[in-house]
Amino acid sequence: MPHFERLYNFACWLTHDRQEAEDLVQETYAKALKGFSSFRPGTNFRAWIYKILRNAFLTSRTGLKTSATVPLDLEGEEEALPTDKETPESILLQRSDNQLVQHALDELPVAYREILLLCEVEEMSYQEISATLAIPMGTVMSRLSRARKALRGSLQPQFAKRMN
């Protein structure tokens, strides 16, 4: 089962529920097997199967709820985030731990969470992310940049608390 563990990890991050993630992975493989003829050899298999999972998520109960409450297209949204200069990340990260970052990722809007996971955890290229999320390359770059800023913005108060 190619990418099984990683798809499950990604599904858990999207759904925040292990049972729902299992259903999502199961649905993904069922759809992938059924529609394997639609996969063009030579194109990116990983992006193809992640796209199936993400589409299945978006049509699931949790996915519909998420997209109803959080706009997926956040490109126009300018958030008042702390700039990089205010607190050096290096100091923050020396005190970082997995739990804090996991909590911060959990709290991010799903559109930011998924793009960060695809880039940093799955190590997908911008082109692969573009194919998976069905968004233009320019949007990949701007959304990724905003997601990183949002994560830093969310981590800074946590680290500030620890430093005091």
Place this chain on the structure above:
Amino acid sequence: MVCESWKSQLDTYLDAEVPEQQMRTFDAHVRSCPSCSADALARVQMKRTIQAAGRRFTPSAEFRKRMQQKIAPKPQRSFGLRWMLAATAAIILVAGSLTSAYLGSRPGRDQVFSEIADLHVATLASSSPVDVISTDRHTVKPWFQGKIPFAFNLPELQNSGFTLLGGRMAYLEQTPGAHLIYDVRKHHISVFVFQERSLPAKLNENSLSPKQLPFNLETWSQGGLRYFLIGDASAADINNLAKLFKAAS
């Protein structure tokens, strides 16, 4: 202020997404600028932290098993489960130990084929499908020396329409083997070679592609080695490549 334009692209640079020539300029700048190099280091740390934190959930053994059972090709798809069980029971009564041996080997065989299909798909999906790149068999074959516990011959491809793209190590049931990738009319064919005795299931001579697999597959045993050829190329192409291998071995 001078560094603002660099810093605005620092994440893209660290994601290795700036053009190659610009990458070199960036490298040179980051090495010589203490501010950008400190910033780059911090961002790399952040990337690593997210990566570690992001690998958080692991599927349970029970779920994995359930999925494998669902995905593994079923022996008689057109029959209902009850019919299958009834038929199996009847056959066991009639054929006794011979049938038991067959039933014991078939799921193992199908699982091996599924794993071969997985290895083929996962390799083609990889950004670096081969570890040794060559169109020359004399470069690829020596690369496997010392990496796998057996030797094998590669066929001469002149005027055959096949091109050897390269090779890599493959593991089937923790057993090392050779994985070669050939190209024929833009279709990729994987050739796997393993030691017959180290494979978990008994595979019939010249077993052909199970219908449940979305690929054409051919397998045979020769000189203590088990060969698998799999790909989306036509059955005739796979058969032709198999003939070349059989002649070379």
